[in-house]
Amino acid sequence: MRIVIAEDSTLFREGLASLLLDAGHDIVAKTADAPTLLKAVHQHRPDLAIIDVRMPPDGTDDGARAAATLRIDQPHLGILMLSQHIETNHSVHLVARGGFGYLLKDRVLDVDDFLSALERVAKGGSALDPEVVARLIGAGTHTALDTLTSRERDVLALMAQGLANAGIAKRLWLSSRTVETHVANIMIKLGLDDRTDDNRRVLAVLRFLRLNG
Numbered sequence: 001m002r003i004v005i006a007e008d009s010t011l012f013r014e015g016l017a018s019l020l021l022d023a024g025h026d027i028v029a030k031t032a033d034a035p036t037l038l039k040a041v042h043q044h045r046p047d048l049a050i051i052d053v054r055m056p057p058d059g060t061d062d063g064a065r066a067a068a069t070l071r072i073d074q075p076h077l078g079i080l081m082l083s084q085h086i087e088t089n090h091s092v093h094l095v096a097r098g099g100f101g102y103l104l105k106d107r108v109l110d111v112d113d114f115l116s117a118l119e120r121v122a123k124g125g126s127a128l129d130p131e132v133v134a135r136l137i138g139a140g141t142h143t144a145l146d147t148l149t150s151r152e153r154d155v156l157a158l159m160a161q162g163l164a165n166a167g168i169a170k171r172l173w174l175s176s177r178t179v180e181t182h183v184a185n186i187m188i189k190l191g192l193d194d195r196t197d198d199n200r201r202v203l204a205v206l207r208f209l210r211l212n213g
Helices: 010-022 034-044 062-073 088-097 105-109 111-122 130-137 150-160 165-172 176-189 200-212
Strands: 002-006 026-031 048-052 078-083 100-104 126-128
Touching (some): 002 010, 002 034, 010 105, 026 034, 034 048, 034 062, 100 105, 150 165
Parallel strands (some): 100 126
């Protein structure tokens, strides 16, 4: 996989690059600010961009704004945002088309899960940090979500993290058939049961984020 890394901390950037190189990936560019990130992606056309939410030149949400620009300019680019703290306002719009992940930086330490998240995002899937999902769940209430059972909310939260039915079944110690039933019920309660396209899971997650963001 061809990857661009955008991170202003030299230590973290080089450590991440070393980890990815050891895993067999190709680091085509490393940048320390948002403008250079945009140029690097335009030049190298990578499969995935790993972007720090907060970076120069302003040191606020420059990385997130650059990610939004890249999503428009290169809709098929996988985007994985990393952050030191939970900032859920950046998740809603970018997750709509898939190929997006948002993880806390300490998740990199769980190497296997982190590398799996990269693969999902590069292939058009999603990967949201469990703590981000938990914050979104607790951010408010809405009639549609209030109709979900506790187990259905667990399933939807894991869908938001990017897990497929098999992964959800393993995580919750449920049978695949039971997970399928929960997913079907979630779609009905969120008003997506009459959709036949393959993006219903993404739509369910997006509905979930919009109701709680």
